[in-house]
Structures are given as structure tokens and as C-alpha cells.
Amino acid sequence: MSAHADTHAHDDDHGHHHKETFVTKYIFSQDHKMIAKQYLITGTIMGVIGVLMSMMFRMQIAWPEQPNVLFEALLGKWAPDGVMDADIYLALVTIHGTIMVFFVLTAGLSGTFSNLLIPLQIGARDMASGFLNMVSYWLFFLSSVIMILSLFLEAGPAAAGWTIYPPLSALPMAQGGSGMGMTMWLVSMAIFIASSLLGSLNYIVTVINLRTKGMSMTRLPLTIWAFFVTAVIGVISFPVLLSAALLLIMDRSFGTSFFLSDIFIQGEVLHYQGGSPVLFEHLFWFLGHPEVYIVLLPALGITSEVIATNSRKPIFGYRAMIASILAIAFLSTIVWGHHMFISGMNPFLGSVFTFTTLLIAIPSAVKAFNYITTLWKGNLQMNPAMLFSIGLVSTFITGGLTGIILGDSALDINVHDTYFVVAHFHLVMGISALYGMFAGIYHWFPKMFGRMLNKNLGYVHFWVTAVCAYGVFFPMHFIGMAGLPRRYYTNSNFPLFDDLANVNVVITIFALIGGVFQIVFLYNFFSSIFYGKKAEQNPWKSNTLEWTTPVKHIHGNWPGEIPHVHRWAYDYSKPGHDNDFVPQNIPLMDGEEELQH
């Protein structure tokens, strides 16, 4: 393995003599650190768009059909006299979901931190293929551009929900957004999947082949384990969504009947025969459920690293953590049916999926308890990254627990597709993964940009976000239990729900405050890139290899030889050492034994 790494180093030394132009350094860069930054900034911009959309439709839910100058300004013809149109409401919900799940929490999170940390933490000069890595980013960029452009279509963007179930998504006459809008959605997602697969393959190959001398799999930081397993799940499940998207394109454009049968719409019978929308649901959720873990596992990996470093303690149960990541990954591919208990599939299948789904609570519980035990008797350094990590554990527990209700097919009958579901998955994957992303940004900002973020702004950002996140999603469970369906443009046609209207106002106010306060983060982020305090080499006194590289980025990461690894990543506060951290590249002392983890 070391021979491998060394020849690689040799190649890169040659590369140094080439002149870097602006284009090769900042745009078509093949350096993993630059690509990570490109992912992060694109993801952030998409995130701003996604959050703005949610603020708009939250206003519609709280004050239904009220004229709003904001709508008039931002939605144009979709808000005649400032009243939001029902079609664009569904479009906003759809694109918000798509952007947040795929563009922010998949590409923005995995793309950023897998790219940045895999080579740096395993001791590699770069990714296995810098070129594929570059292509992966630019495909992602292209798919983002197509998705954003679809917002400006005459008939509106895709509006069938982010799950795009046919026939609604397949028939242009069923909905305005199912015309060109859906075509662009599908094209954008197909490109996105290609990007994701290139990235994932690269991560897998790099982790397997390019670890430095001494970096055995059981010495890998948990971040790398999480990124590695995430990439594996991605490679298994994303192609299935691609096939679903391609079949849907065929049904839409070439007259096939994979998902459609016996349809009478707007006065005419369509020719489709023999297909089944339930097939699409199976294909979609075969990706859709693992996708939850594609979003969540990197956040949990980041949290493991941040909590251990800032507790100045080893992560508790390192092997159990790896085992639980693997168990979650395995189970995640056999639970998709819990999205389909009442889809019309055989109730016996529902029983099987209830069983596998509730099993996932076990490794999840192990993870939560291990985080809490890591805090116990620690010496907690409350850096903003640490706060977000603790926040993640909190929302992961709160959101995860209601999964016990939704995963139980009998209980799902009555809360399926209500706001209870919305509350559940926003807490357990949306907010948790977002916190993981923030924790990663606060923790590795010095590594990415060589400067520090302002911690006080970080504290303000965390506390306001934390309060607002609970303020939005906790009460939402209760309107769901009262039977309020999701994706309703207004509830005013159901007097039954009139007494829930004030809850919706409270939720929207929290959402608006939380949304606006993200400006604090954006300011901190963009101004610190240029004006932040200069960072030290290892500001958080961390053990992992990335902090042995110079602050100023160089090609090939280490100026000399790649450091060798002699211990695991979690020798914090180890008895017998003067410092409360022992980086991985420090050889064992005389008589010191490596922990049998």
C-alpha cells in the first residue's frame, strides 16, 4: 500500500512544475480540496433557494389565500394579486424537497466532506481519480442548473411531490407541472445520479486502495467509515432510481406502459395497459429509503469525530459504532416497503417490512447511547461544531423515536401522509443532517479556508436554529395526529381542522425566524473566507491526519512524505501522555500498548 502511495506522490511532484492557471485552479480543478469547496458553495446556494421556498409555502399554510407582496414579487404570474396559486404551492413543495434531499444533503454534504476528508484523513495525495472527481462535480453543477432553470417554465416546474409518483407525474394533462417541468426534473436527476455514482465509486476506490502505511480499516476515523458505507449504499441504490426515471421517461414520451394502466382523464381513455404505479413506488423507495441514510450517515460520521475531539475523549464503543453503521446500511436496503403499507401491496409484505423497519431502531439506539456516553466525564469544549453535534444527537433521538410509530404498519394507517410524517422525517433526517453539515463546516472551515469562523456568531446561529427547529417540527407532530394531511394548499375547506390553524401560525413564525437567522451563518461563512482570523495548523487539537497538513493548501497535501499511522484516531486524554491528544502519526511510546479496539 505504501508503495502505491509513494508512486502517487512522485507523480504529483512532477505535476507541481506545471503552471496553474485560474481555470485549472478554481474551475476545472482536479484537486479534491478545491472540488470540496465547489460542492460546498453550490450546495449552500441551493440550500438558500430551498429554504426560501419553504418560507414561502409556510406563509401560505399559516395565512391561506391572503395577498402577500412577497408572493407577488417573487412568484409573478403564479400569484395573481399576491395570492399564491395552488399549482405553484405544490411546485414549491416538490422542488423544496428535491433540492434539500438531493442537492443540499446528498451532494452538498457528502460531496463536500467525502471529498475533503477522505484523502486527508486516510493519508492520500488525492482521490483515486481526480478527473472523474472533477467530472462528478460538473455533472452535479449541470443538474443544479437544469433544476433551477425548470423554475422558469411557462407551465411551471415539476409539482407531483418529490416522490413523483406516476400517473400524476406521467400525464401532462393531470397537472401543469407534469409537462416540460417533469421532463427537466427527470433529466436533472438522471445527470445528478451519474454525478453521484462517479463520486461514490471514487470514494470507495480511494478508501480501499490509498490508505497510508499503518492505516488499517480498524484505525480509520469514523468519518471515513461513514463516508465509505454511504458511498456503497449510493452505488447500490441510485442506479435503481435511474432505471425508474428512465422507465418513466419512456412512459411519458415513447408510449410504453411500465407504470400506467386503465386511465381515463379529461374525457378520454388513454392507451396505457398493464403497468402498475406500485412498481414505480417499489423502485423509487428502493433508493428513497437508503437515501435517508445516504443523507444521515455522513452527518453521524462527522458528529462522531466532532464529539470525540471536543469531549477530549475516545468515541465510546468504536467497534460498536462501525457495526451499527454496517447494520444500518444493510437494513436500510430492506425496509423500503414501510413507505407503502397502504399502497395496495399485499398486507403480508407490510408485516415483513414492519419487522425489518423496527429492527433499525436497534443500531440507531446503540449510536445514540454511545454519543451520550462519550460526553460522560469528558472535558467538553463547546465550540460551535460541538453544539451542532449535540443538537444532532438531540434531534436524531426526537425524530427517530416517532419512527417507531410510523414503522408500525398498524399505526401507519392513520398517520400516513399526514403532518406527523413531515415532522418525523424533517427532524430525523432533515434537521439532523443539516446540523451534521453545519458541524462539519464549523469544524473543518480552518482546513478548507485557512481561517477561523467567528465563534460568537456561531453560537447565535446554533441557539436560534435549535430553538426554531423544535418550534417548527415538534408541534407539527400534533397536527398530524389530529389527521391533517400534508400537501394541502389550504385547510380552509375543512372546518374540522379550524382549531389547528393557530398551531400552523406558530410553526410558520418559528420557520420564518429560523430561516432569516441563517443570514448570520451566511455572513460568517462568506466574510470569514476573506477576513477571518488566520487559523493555526491544528486549532481543535485533533488526532486525525488532516491536521498534519500545512494550513496553506498544496497539491498532494503533504510537502514531504505522507505520515505513517501508528494508532487509532481516538487517543484523547490517554493516561501516560502529557497532552490530552495523541495524533495518529505519533509512534507508540516504549511499553505503550495500542488499545484493542
Add this chain to the structure above:
Amino acid sequence: MTALLTIIILVFISVAIWQMVKIFDLAQAKTENTGVATDKDNTVNGYLMMGFLAFIYIITIVCFVKWGDLPLMSNSASEHGPTIDNLMIISMVIIFIVQTITQFLLHYFAFKYKGEKGKKALFFADNNKLEAIWTIIPVIVLAGLIIYGLNTWINIMGVDESDDPMVIELYAQQFNWKARYSGADNTLGKANVRLIDIDRANILGLDEADPNAQDDVITTELHLPVGRPILFKMRSQDVLHSAYMPHFRAQMNCVPGMITQFGFTPTVTTVEMRDTPQMQEKVTRINNIRVEKSKALIAKGEDALERYEFDYLLLCNKICGKSHYNMQMKIIVETQEEYDAWIKEQKEFKNSLIN
């Protein structure tokens, strides 16, 4: 023009917030802000963690007190409803206990073990006993929940033909519901959307030649006799819909190209449900809200809202297009005699066709 002005104002507001954050930022330029937490930061944030724990508890209590007495967790109107409600309550109690304890430990540890210079953390990397404990306890709890849950699920979804359930079709289309009663033979006539003939008013695509179809009855209201097992057969003519009957703890998707089913026995008539104290309280509360809203409407010169009276509802609960939010059908549960009287007034299929 207003649009442009609004955008300009929005931009100004964003710039103003940005500048305020900047002032906050610059005000600390002279202080020693290295970006790494100090002991003071650890202490302050430690206390805030306890404050946040209190916030989580308060929001939980407020939600339960204000909205916890949900008509949808008690007051079910079907035979299987109470079993779902029991399971729900048991699950909620377990969740509540676990949530309260784990959130306490998490935030309390964050407060108790806040960092101090010179202190060293405990080197505690592993403990198989602890790991085993928090693997086995969830296994036991979940095993219980799985067994109870599956038992409930199988009882609900299994259709017992010996009960001689009354067969009713629920037919979904953008954006309304129809019900089709199977008539005296209790057998639905064959149907396919390809047979729809609007000119002859054969709107559900029944096979006109099928003898079973002749006495079928198509209605826009769903009347159910109390105490009689009902087997619903769902169909959709265009896109996915979901027949959601929350008061009966019943839901099933309507899928074009296939027939899905869900069965239950209604146990409480509409009149009885209206008379329960819980429902009366809810209706009063809703009507007070509607009176308040009406005042604002009347001031604007619009009509006041109608008084609300409780009715069971069938809602569409699967995104189905523009008017998804208004796809509903009234359900009336009544005594057998009332039902018989009502169904007699409805036109049978063979008499409803236009020649």
C-alpha cells in the same frame, strides 16, 4: 411596479441584517476571539444546554396539554379503532419515557462536564457490558411492539368473508369521490374505465351487460349502516389517490389499473358522535374560531362562514393535483332503518342510464 419595490425592500432588509451582523462581528475585533471555545464559552453554553433541555420539556408539555387530547387518539368510530389507539398510546408512553431520559442525559452531561483548562477527561473507550445492555433493552421493547403491532395489523387487514361484509366501491377521480353500492346481490358489477360512456351517464365505466351491475347504486355521499362490516373496494380513474377516513382509522390508496381494499365496521353513528362531550367541546371551539373569523370577513363586506356541524369525512391523502386540498366526501353513519330508507331513494344503475 410593486413587485420591483418589494424586491428592492427585501434586498435592503437583507443588507441591513447583514450589516448588523457585521457590526456585531467588528465589535469583537479587539477582544481575544481566536475562534476556539474558552472556559467562559464552555460555561455559558453549558448553562444554555440546561435551558434548552427545559425548552424541550416545556414545548412537550404545552403540546400535550393544548393538543394532546386528540379526537384521533380516542373516540374512534370503528371496531378496530380502539386497538390502534391502544397501540398508539403504548408507543407514545414508551417514546415519552425514552425521550425524557435520553434528552436529560445528553443535555445534563453537556452541562456537567463542560470543559475547563487543565482538566483531563476520563479515558473510557469501551465497555461490552454497557453495549450489551443498550442493545438488549431495545431488542426486548421492540420485540414486544413488533408482536403487538403485527397482530393488530393482521387483524385489521384480514377480511373475514364469513362476516358477510357489505361491499362498497370507493371511486376516485380528480377531484371528487363517488361511492358504488353493490345492491341486493352484494356483488359489484364488472367495471373498467375503458367502458366509461359520458353520453350515457355511465360515469364509472360499468359493464352494462353484466347482470351484477344492474342493481348497483352510485352516490356522492357515503352512507353506512352502524354495526355492519363493510368491505371497501377502491378504484381510481386517473392518478393515485388515497381514501383516508381518519375517524375510522382507515386508509388505503386508490391505484389506477388495480382494485385495492380495506374493511371496517363502523360502531358510532354520526348523531351519537355529535352528542359525545368531547366532540361537542371541539365543535364549540371551532365555531368560536369561525365566529371570530367571520367578523373580519363581514367587515370586508364578505359573507360570514357557515356554522360547523360535525360529520365524518373521507379525505384524499395522496397528492393528486391542483385541487387535492379539496377532495372530500361526507360519510354518514346511521341506523339500519335510516340506511334502508336512504338507499331505497337512490337510482339503480340500470335506471340511471340515458339512452
